[in-house]
Amino acid sequence: MNDSQVFDDIKEICPHAFLGLNESMANHTFIQMGGNADIYIMPKNLGEAQKITRYSFLNKIPLTILGYGTNVIIRDKGIRGIVMNLNNLNKITVSGNEIKAESGASIIDVSQTALKHHLSGMEFACGIPGSVGGALIMNAGAYGGEISFVLKRAKVMTRSGKILILSKSEFQFGYRKSVFEKEKYIVLEAILTLEKADHVEIQERMERFTSLRNKKQPLEYPSCGSVFKRPLGHFAGKLISDSGLQGIRIGGAEVSTKHAGFIVNVNHASSTDYLELIQYIQETVKRKFNVEMETEVKIVGEE
Template sequence: MDQLIKELQQANVGQIKENELLANHTTWKIGGPAEVLVIPKDETNLAKTISLLKKNNVPVFIVGRGSNLLISDKGIRGVVIKISDSIDHLEVNGEEVRVGAGFSLIKLATMLSKKGLSGLEFAGGIPGSVGGAVFMNAGAHKSDISKILKKAKVVYPNGKQVWYNNDEMDFSYRTSRLQKDQGICVEAIFQLRNGNREDIVAEIQKNKEYRKKTQPWDFPCCGSVFRNPLPHHAGKLIEEAGLKGYTVGGAQVSTIHANFIVNIGGATASDVLGLIDHIKAEVYKKFQVQMETEVELIGEKS
């Protein structure tokens, strides 16, 4: 690893940190150390980093803004690449928007609403980056990324780069092909439409206010923990199982929305996993419904 670090430093790819606590890079404020964390300064240096990792045969994991992510207490061996604000270019050509994967989804939705571009109103309160939203097919308010994505530029750990059209992304509920083949979205092209600026801004504000009222943002959280086991709603099942406020260590089922687990202080990944297992067991016992996590679980097992 020392040789790899030396090569990354010589290539001047960006910030390089050893044994960096990943709790500092997730919205849950949970996660052990990365053996090495690299924050590339632009897309070119991201590709350079991946190429060096491939050459050295080093395991790699890529994160964005750290939402929808649970990293184990033992952390991650190998190299974690963080796609940050440095990969956040934005180009608006009429109704077509080209944007870097590190761009904040909330910020993008807000900016475009003020330009009178419609299609991203649903995303006004969704935390995380554009790249993560494409990866998860993020959605809300009866819409999602699949409704507006035209193309996505994807990089693979072996260095291969591909542009995928919407119909090649295998989108379904909170799912894309990137979860299956470990592709990383580094850029997206969205097809929006012109609309009435005041109506769009009002809609996005309404969605933001709804999320503030119905979801917990006073404690660190990752977003929704479970996928909705359609036709049921995960939050409703958890609440009806009597689990609102149920706590394991520093992890608690939110008293505001039961499909959120919040870090009320010092929560570990083990606390969250214990709470997830308890929720699954209780919901199945009461409703015979299998719950499936939406949050991505990564890192070394404790």
């Protein structure tokens, strides 16, 4: 089945959704790079997302899920098959001390909603630029907090389009990992249980975390966030800095001079620039300290 046929089929399934043929992924990632997707679709609701998922499964078409594109590098040759962006599934509602958030909702917006309703537990996420779905998949965390501490229940979809409800005992959370990643579930909705607290105290914590983030992270350039997982017994940024790699460039990609754990796009970098710099960092740190540097950022697309 060719791309034009798939495009026409999806247009019939979801006539009012945003749909792109040979869509540039550089327009849909924080890092502002990446090749084209054969088919790019933004369903308007869960029903459309389920139809697209079932269509891709029945026709054996690769399906890639994208949220805010904050923790991903898309290779220069792009992505074959269908890329489904769930950012339109972004509703946030509050009931008592629980927040229900759809997968495409901004995790920052969830933290602001919690603040508004005097709910504590999401302060750590006040500066994480990603979606709820991405936060669950990666078990996002910062400043001593993480999504695993507050997640009560999750609605997910299998790659065949079946809807499942998962509870705490099924999440399999670890450091930057989860059952959502392991089973390649498509996250649809999260129920978060928080605690009532003083509004001023919550706000002060969020302001402190925001100040720390602004001081330490290179927010002035496009990046994909922390590139590497924290090696056991070490800090990724310190290993990179101690290897003398801060400021080193390949093409338009540079190891940040502000925080060595970040690689920033300083001059129209390509994904190849990024990936070559990642490999160079891994080889250098391994040679100097005999430590394996595992990527936290997701790398997708055709090599």
